[in-house]
Amino acid sequence: MDRLPxxxxxxxxxxxxxxxxxxxxxQYIFDKWRAVARRYGFREYDGPPLEPLxxxxxxxxxxIVGQLYNFTDKGQREIALRPEMTPTLARxxxxxxxNYKKPIKWFAIPQLFRYERHQKxxxxxxxxxxxxxxxxNDLAADAELIALLIDTLRSFGLTSKDFVIxxxxxxxxxxxxxxxxxxxxxxxxxxxxxDKLEREQPTASSEKLxxxxxxxxxxxxxxxxxxPTPELESILQNLAARGLKDFVKVDYHVIxxxxxxxxxxxxxFDQQGEFRAIAGGGRxxxxxxxxxxxKVDLPALGFxxxxxxxxxxxxxxxxxxxxxxxxxxxxxxxxxxxRPPSLKLIHDLRDAGCAVDYSLTxxxxxxxxxxxxxxxxxxxxxxxxxPSGELxxxxxxxxxxxxxxxxxxxxxxQFSRK
Amino acid sequence: MDRLPxxxxxxxxxxxxxxxxxxxxxQYIFDKWRAVARRYGFREYDGPPLEPLxxxxxxxxxxIVGQLYNFTDKGQREIALRPEMTPTLARxxxxxxxNYKKPIKWFAIPQLFRYERHQKxxxxxxxxxxxxxxxxNDLAADAELIALLIDTLRSFGLTSKDFVIxxxxxxxxxxxxxxxxxxxxxxxxxxxxxDKLEREQPTASSEKLxxxxxxxxxxxxxxxxxxPTPELESILQNLAARGLKDFVKVDYHVIxxxxxxxxxxxxxFDQQGEFRAIAGGGRxxxxxxxxxxxKVDLPALGFxxxxxxxxxxxxxxxxxxxxxxxxxxxxxxxxxxxRPPSLKLIHDLRDAGCAVDYSLTxxxxxxxxxxxxxxxxxxxxxxxxxPSGELxxxxxxxxxxxxxxxxxxxxxxQFSRK
Numbered sequence: 001m002d003r004l005p006x007x008x009x010x011x012x013x014x015x016x017x018x019x020x021x022x023x024x025x026x027q028y029i030f031d032k033w034r035a036v037a038r039r040y041g042f043r044e045y046d047g048p049p050l051e052p053l054x055x056x057x058x059x060x061x062x063x064i065v066g067q068l069y070n071f072t073d074k075g076q077r078e079i080a081l082r083p084e085m086t087p088t089l090a091r092x093x094x095x096x097x098x099n100y101k102k103p104i105k106w107f108a109i110p111q112l113f114r115y116e117r118h119q120k121x122x123x124x125x126x127x128x129x130x131x132x133x134x135x136x137n138d139l140a141a142d143a144e145l146i147a148l149l150i151d152t153l154r155s156f157g158l159t160s161k162d163f164v165i166x167x168x169x170x171x172x173x174x175x176x177x178x179x180x181x182x183x184x185x186x187x188x189x190x191x192x193x194x195d196k197l198e199r200e201q202p203t204a205s206s207e208k209l210x211x212x213x214x215x216x217x218x219x220x221x222x223x224x225x226x227x228p229t230p231e232l233e234s235i236l237q238n239l240a241a242r243g244l245k246d247f248v249k250v251d252y253h254v255i256x257x258x259x260x261x262x263x264x265x266x267x268x269f270d271q272q273g274e275f276r277a278i279a280g281g282g283r284x285x286x287x288x289x290x291x292x293x294x295k296v297d298l299p300a301l302g303f304x305x306x307x308x309x310x311x312x313x314x315x316x317x318x319x320x321x322x323x324x325x326x327x328x329x330x331x332x333x334x335x336x337x338x339r340p341p342s343l344k345l346i347h348d349l350r351d352a353g354c355a356v357d358y359s360l361t362x363x364x365x366x367x368x369x370x371x372x373x374x375x376x377x378x379x380x381x382x383x384x385x386x387p388s389g390e391l392x393x394x395x396x397x398x399x400x401x402x403x404x405x406x407x408x409x410x411x412x413x414q415f416s417r418k
Numbered sequence: 419m420d421r422l423p424x425x426x427x428x429x430x431x432x433x434x435x436x437x438x439x440x441x442x443x444x445q446y447i448f449d450k451w452r453a454v455a456r457r458y459g460f461r462e463y464d465g466p467p468l469e470p471l472x473x474x475x476x477x478x479x480x481x482i483v484g485q486l487y488n489f490t491d492k493g494q495r496e497i498a499l500r501p502e503m504t505p506t507l508a509r510x511x512x513x514x515x516x517n518y519k520k521p522i523k524w525f526a527i528p529q530l531f532r533y534e535r536h537q538k539x540x541x542x543x544x545x546x547x548x549x550x551x552x553x554x555n556d557l558a559a560d561a562e563l564i565a566l567l568i569d570t571l572r573s574f575g576l577t578s579k580d581f582v583i584x585x586x587x588x589x590x591x592x593x594x595x596x597x598x599x600x601x602x603x604x605x606x607x608x609x610x611x612x613d614k615l616e617r618e619q620p621t622a623s624s625e626k627l628x629x630x631x632x633x634x635x636x637x638x639x640x641x642x643x644x645x646p647t648p649e650l651e652s653i654l655q656n657l658a659a660r661g662l663k664d665f666v667k668v669d670y671h672v673i674x675x676x677x678x679x680x681x682x683x684x685x686x687f688d689q690q691g692e693f694r695a696i697a698g699g700g701r702x703x704x705x706x707x708x709x710x711x712x713k714v715d716l717p718a719l720g721f722x723x724x725x726x727x728x729x730x731x732x733x734x735x736x737x738x739x740x741x742x743x744x745x746x747x748x749x750x751x752x753x754x755x756x757r758p759p760s761l762k763l764i765h766d767l768r769d770a771g772c773a774v775d776y777s778l779t780x781x782x783x784x785x786x787x788x789x790x791x792x793x794x795x796x797x798x799x800x801x802x803x804x805p806s807g808e809l810x811x812x813x814x815x816x817x818x819x820x821x822x823x824x825x826x827x828x829x830x831x832q833f834s835r836k
Contacts, residue, residue: 001473001509001709004497007466009510012524016517023462039768041743041775041793044441048425048543049467049529050499055419071489071497074533079422079489081468091419092427099434101792103778106430111467115492125466133778140778151768241758242765291419325459340659347660350457350569357459360521360551360558374519375459 006124013323024323026127029156029307030109033129036152037107040144042131045106047088049113053078055087058290069115069124081113085130086260086284086302087291093134093300094292102135102298123308129279132302134288139231142264142283142301143238149268149279149303150239150247156310157319163278165268166251167236170261170282172229173252176222181213194219194255223252231264260284263301270313278313279305328415329395330372331358332382334365341391342383345408349381353417373398381411424542431741442741444545447574447725448527451547454570455525458562460549463524465506467531471496473505476708487533487542499531503548504678504702504720505709511552511718512710520553520716541726547697550720552706557649560682560701560719561656567686567697567721568657568665574728575737581696583686584669585654588679588700590647591670594640599631612637612673641670649682678702681719688731696731697723746833747813748790749776750800752783759809760801763826767799771835791816799829 003009010023034044053070069081082088085108093104108130115124131148133141146165153163173194177187193208197219206216228236228250239248248266256265263283270278281303289297314320329349333342342358349356357375359368372380382394384405393411396403406414421427428441452462471488487499500506503526511522526548533542549566551559564583571581591612595605611626615637624634646654646668657666666684674683683700687693699721707715732738747767751760760776767774775793777786790798800812802823811829814821824832 001470001476001711003466003509004468004470004495007468009466009513010462010464011510011514012461012463012518014517016514020514023464026464027462038744039771039773041745041773043430043743044428044445045430046428046441046444048421048427050422050425052419052422058419069491071491073487073489077422091421092429095427096429096434096438099432100430101789105775136778138779144778147765151765237758238761241761243762244765293419325461326456327459340655343656343659344661347565347569347662353457355457355459357523360554360562361556371519 004124006122008123008125012325022323025311025320026307028321028323029310030127032155033107033109033152033305036148036155037129037131040105040131040148040151042105042107042148044108045089045092046108046110047082047085047092049082049111050079051082051088051091053080055091055291056080056083058087067114067116069113082110083112083114084304085110085112085128086132086287086304089130089132089134089302090288090291090300093298094288094296097135097296097298103141104134105132106134107131127307129305130302131305132300134300135298137285137299139234139264140238142231143235145281145301145303146235146248146266147239147242147244149266149281149305150244152305153247153268153278156314158313158317160246161271162313162317163247163268163270165248165266166254167232167248167264167266168250168252168254169229169232169264170255171231171263173255180218183212186212188259190214191255192257194253195257197223198253226250226252235264254280256280256282260287260290262286266303268305274316275309275313278309279303324376325357326355327357327372327375327377328354328417329356329379329381330368330375330377331356332365332368332372332380333358333362334368334382335384336362338383338385338391341408345381345383345393345411348408348412349415352412352415354415379415383408422542424540426541426543430743440741443729443738444725446739446741447728448545450573451525451527451570451723454566454573455547455549458523458549458566458569460523460525460566462526463507463510464526464528465500465503465510467500467529468497469500469506469509471498473509473709474498474501476505485532485534487531500528501530501532502722503528503530503546504550504705504722507548507550507552507720508706508709508718511716512706512714515552515714515716521559522552523549524552525549545725547723547725548720549723550718552718553716555703555717557652557682558656560649561653563699563719563721564653564666564684565657565660565662567684567699567723568662570723571686571696574732576731576735578664579689580731580735581665581686581688583666583684584672585650585666585682585684586668586670586672587647587650587682588673589649589681591673598636601630604630606677608632609673610675612671613675615641616671644668644670653682672698674698674700678705678708680704684721686723692734693727693731696727697721742794743775744773745775745790745793745795746772746835747774747797747799748786748793748795749774750783750786750790750798751776751780752786752800753803754780756801756803756809759826763799763801763811763829766826766830767833770830770833772833797833801826 008021010021013022013024073079113125177190254267261282262285265282267280268278283301285299331346346356380396386392392405394405426439428439431440431442491497531543595608672685679700680703681701685698686696701719703717749764764774798814804810810823812823
């Protein structure tokens with residue numbers, strides 16, 4: 001029996017097959033995301049992977065349903081597997097914001113889902129690092145969030161040679177639109193054209209723009225000028241003060257597809273332009289009010305940063321560690337009469353925080369030693385009885401081959417991780 | 419808009435409401451589960467939260483569907499949100515077992531789902547620590563797995579006064595049944611009666627047993643005798659060698675409800691009998707063969723250990739830490755001309771692995787200090803310019819109130835976590 005198309009199995013490394021994913025790499029990424037978020041003072045939250053369908057149609061209209069992994073449950077409820085985290089966050093904040101001092105700085109690592117026609121290799125789920133700041137209008141919050149994104153990317157060993165944050169502004173595009181087109185109801189249609197500019201044929205974009213009364217030339221000259229608005233200038237200065245100037249540039253190509261962005265928007269891209277966007281986000285000052293039915297009105301901003309493009313990039317730049325069981329000590333049991341005290345040693349070592357493995361059943365010494373090497377154990381430890389009848393432990397460092405003989409208590413002390 | 423009934427929102431502590439759950443406590447539990455599993459040499463894996471419905475009906479028959487969170491997807495596939503991890507594990511192992519040396523020791527922390535008629539407070543999802551050993555017939559594997567369960571419980575500060583592992587055997591009950599009843603097809607019906615013995619009225623159990631030709635008295639005297647079978651004796655000795663004798667007792671009340679168990683079974687209970695079972699598991703030597711359609715035949719055993727009863731128990735025993743943002747340094751910015759170098763200090767501290775927060779916008783000194791105290795920051799740090807124009811950092815330990823003045827570089831060094 002196979003898994004469902006578009007879903008992933010995560011196996012321990014080394015991977016048995018090119019078609020499966022690494023549970024170790026996934027955890028490595030989650031650990032980094034979590035560690036950097038905490039350094040920035042962000043707190044973790046999570047919601048259900050399932051939400052009422054309405055939570056998404058409210059925000060994006062019914063046309064979103066075509067891309068959602070939605071279904072009718074046994075109680076005839078219309079359900080969606082969450083396609084993004086922001087509506088859940090807005091729902092949660094709206095329910096209990098009074099209990100948290102502003103600005104709220106929260107992060108989550110949800111699994112997200114979509115249901116598009118299945119194409120080979122196209123996934124229907126991914127994991128995404130979400131970080132949001134809620135209740136702060138000041139651009140200092142935008143800079144703080146972008147700094148978090150930069151430092152998260154840096155924590156994987158990526159440098160300004162590997163990635164750049166393209167900084168842009170919905171406001172700038174809104175002003176641009178409003179100055180030239182009186183029909184404000186068509187602004188979102190305009191944003192969609194800008195969003196696709198780099199992916200579509202210029203003639204196609206040109207035609208669409210003409211219908212709104214714009215020429216591709218005036219669009220391109222606005223983008224090419226790339227003049228920072230005062231808000232973008234403020235963010236650039238804030239990031240420069242932190243020493244992060246090299247990681248960011250103004251690029252008005254970026255506008256973000258989703259309807260709800262209201263201010264500064266940004267995307268992280270690899271510098272070689274090989275991959276899709278690594279991460280993206282921006283301000284969405286009206287969404288919490290919308291989701292809460294007008295009860296709570298708080299400015300907000302956030303980004304989403306998925307695991308799939310990141311993994312591709314880290315693999316391409318050779319920045320993923322090799323993972324193994326990280327066994328500190330493999331206990332050899334060559335004399336079966338010493339199995340009970342060996343079990344005690346194993347237990348005491350584990351109790352001291354040390355990762356220990358051993359052969360569950362009697363096995364030839366060379367087979368046990370081979371196994372210790374295969375799983376890349378750092379040391380072997382073997383209980384022996386010395387001529388005076390006392391138990392000793394022979395420890396061997398499998399890298400340096402250095403050997404020492406100590407008492408069981410000394411061995412436990414030596415490997416203690418507590 | 420509300421979340422779906424039976425699902426949980428996880429908020430940062432302190433919790434805003436009794437109706438929501440702690441994301442911090444959840445992560446605390448996940449970290450312990452993961453840490454102890456790794457000390458035992460178990461590797462992490464995961465599968466999709468959605469599987470083909472057939473994966474579960476194959477194993478448990480169509481009657482299982484009543485309890486599953488199942489639905490029909492947009493491609494007319496019959497889908498279930500995973501109710502347990504074992505079928506996914508069996509599927510994954512069957513697909514790629516040749517690439518892994520036996521015994522395979524794997525763990526996962528999946529979210530699991532069920533759809534029963536909704537009752538107040540009744541959850542439709544929970545998280546579960548799953549650990550399994552595959553490819554080992556020897557009872558040493560059963561002992562290793564039970565030791566892992568004990569040590570995981572111990573890692574939360576629980577002692578033998580708090581919990582006990584009730585050890586039993588499907589084999590013992592099978593022998594008991596076969597010796598007295600010729601109709602082996604009804605064995606599972608018999609197991610179900612034993613499974614409910616402690617929860618049902620004796621008269622109800624007695625009636626059901628009578629239909630199979632058993633008396634409640636003979637059942638009770640078998641349970642009360644509690645004579646360990648040789649296999650249970652072997653496990654008890656193995657655990658005793660590790661020093662874990664006090665954490666386990668033979669108790670034939672335990673038989674486990676699921677059909678697929680084949681050997682030793684066990685459950686962890688709180689000693690005061692206040693809660694449902696904390697964890698449970700056993701051998702299921704035939705399941706991988708069944709799931710793989712006969713292609714792969716490997717003995718296996720495992721346990722599941724949920725987050726909900728554990729949380730109730732830890733709360734009742736006052737063993738849950740208080741969680742906060744764990745901020746090492748709150749940087750005070752009292753002179754706004756020093757905001758740019760303060761941003762640099764903040765960035766350098768974070769880069770050194772230190773958790774840092776600060777006021778994103780200008781605020782009165784006492785308000786900033788109050789905020790540092792509210793979030794329980796360990797220290798404040800304030801940049802100042804000394805008479806000769808150099809920047810210094812005044813660090814204050816908020817517990818001891820000790821103050822010191824150092825250079826920015828010294829401050830970063832002092833808080834470095836790398």
